[in-house]
Amino acid sequence: MTIPRRRHRRRRPTLAVVTAAASLLALAGCSAPDASSPEAYTDWDQVLEDARGQTVQLWMYGGDDQGNAYVDDVLAPAVAEYGVTLERVPVTDTRDALNRVFTELQAGRDDGSVDLVWVNGDNFRTGKEADAWRCDWTGLLPSMANTDPNDPLLQSDFGTPVDGCEAPWHKAQFTLVYDSAAVPDPPTTLAGVLDWAAAHPGRFTYPAPPDFTGSVFVREVLASVSGGADAVPTAFSQDAYDELTPALWDRLAALAPNLWRGGDTYPANESELGQLFADRQIDMTMTYGPATLTGLVADGTYPADTRVLTLEDGTVGNASFLGLPVNSDAAAGAMVVADVALSAEQQAKKAEPDVWGQFPVLDLSALSAEDRALFDALPSSPVVPSYDVLSRNAHGELAAEWVPALDDGWRQNVLSR
Structure with missing residues (x-):
């Protein structure tokens, strides 16, 4: 199912930490x-x-x-x-x-x-x-x-x-993926990806947090609008959140009307996002498991011209x-x-x-x-480069406390706009 975009007035960012x-x-x-x-x-x-x-x-x-x-x-x-x-x-x-x-x-x-x-x-x-x-x-x-x-x-x-x-x-490496037939001149930075999405209405979207793929995309945008991954402290603090996230919410909220279905609804997870890409409704997708792309192209699920988008600013890598x-x-x-x-x-x-x-x-x-x-x-894969290439300029994950705080902030300041 997709996540509808509710329309309410903007609320001040608040910290929501899942503590059980x-x-x-x-x-x-x-x-x-x-x-x-x-x-x-x-x-x-x-x-x-x-x-x-x-x-x-x-x-x-x-x-x-x-x-x-x-x-x-x-x-x-x-x-x-x-x-x-x-x-x-x-x-x-x-x-x-x-x-x-x-x-x-x-x-x-x-x-x-x-x-x-x-x-x-x-x-x-x-x-x-x-x-x-x-x-x-x-x-x-x-x-x-x-x-x-x-x-x-x-x-x-x-x-x-x-x-x-x-x-x-x-290990996993967050990876952006595109259809090179539809995007012959792909962007080389995450800021460029957002600019491309704004210039091609309806051809880009991302899963709604707290889906883990949607969450990491939001963290990648946070790094981009903050001036790079090194500008975001690994450890969470409310002061850092309050200082850095207004630019994040403004960027994503401004982008929303140019997303698939005008940003009124978001895929619920990576699987739904991948299906939109497979159906040629969007021209880019994203995944933590890029090695699976080879089979998806080979069996015709994904376009034959599917390629991995390697970014100059790198992407998040982690281990499970x-x-x-x-x-x-x-x-x-x-x-x-x-x-x-x-x-x-x-x-x-x-x-x-x-x-x-x-x-x-x-x-x-x-x-x-x-x-x-x-x-x-x-x-070797004609679609996916080696892990050494994928992880070039990679940056580590933020502390876990950032994740629920950003997920909640996205719901309040992007989904609810």
Whole structure:
């Protein structure tokens, strides 16, 4: 469904931070994990022994067909070789998984039904602040040796230190995409994209926040109107918000009448935006998963002249992770799943465009020649440049507190105008 643009008078920006307040208050009385938790493991062989026979429930966003198929058809059989049964639990919002953890912790359950969560950003921060994640366990995973300990995307998750509380799974790079037949002279900066959209009424739009793709687009515009990503402090403060966002809201509100359907309605998510591009109703789209573009062009879903728009000012890059709730009763099995998912074999398979097309989190220079060959053999794409090109001039994510504040500000000052 699309998001209608309501018309009300402008309201002053206010801060709306998703805190899950009731759950967090309840968690204040929860005890810390006992000696049977993963923090007590010092030997990987013991983890493997305890994991055998366990069933691990992985809660993850269920709207990505390729991701679902990868977990069911590739990852699950791989962990089954260790005697672990992996069950995927689809959710429409990662907060659903976190709320289940909070509810079970509040009830005092130490046999939680959530064993792993595909997570990053504000959900990770909220869980960490509530002591809902097990920490200091990822260093025991053998596959962690093939990651770069100094990689900033793996050290900090939207400004929140990872601290061994989640295992890296894959990287993402926000990417703008265009139909080169319709846009023969594409812009080279985000400001140029906005100018192009204003000059071509109805041929551009973006998903409505809080959809994660729409949210990151708004953050990219914030960086552009502020003079660059370095001009926006990573840490959130109300003073920085009040200083920087008026120009953002003015720019997006001025652009709105030139958007698809006059800005009266917005796609609800990246999938709806992609469908508009596939139907040739718009000439640009955007995604966190550009590797999937190859298949969409090959099967005729997207125009044959679809290309990636590389911007001089760069775009946001981040990583997503697997978080292990503190009350999981299959902690050893969850650790095995996280380790297998991080292996060179799984990272390379998951990077194949026709499998899932996700960028690996491994340091390829640290791999053996045999493992490096798995990545060297990945097919090149006529549509998508390499990750090195995509991530050129990339900038990191803002702290998680920025996200709900900007989402709420967009609703008040753009959607409601």
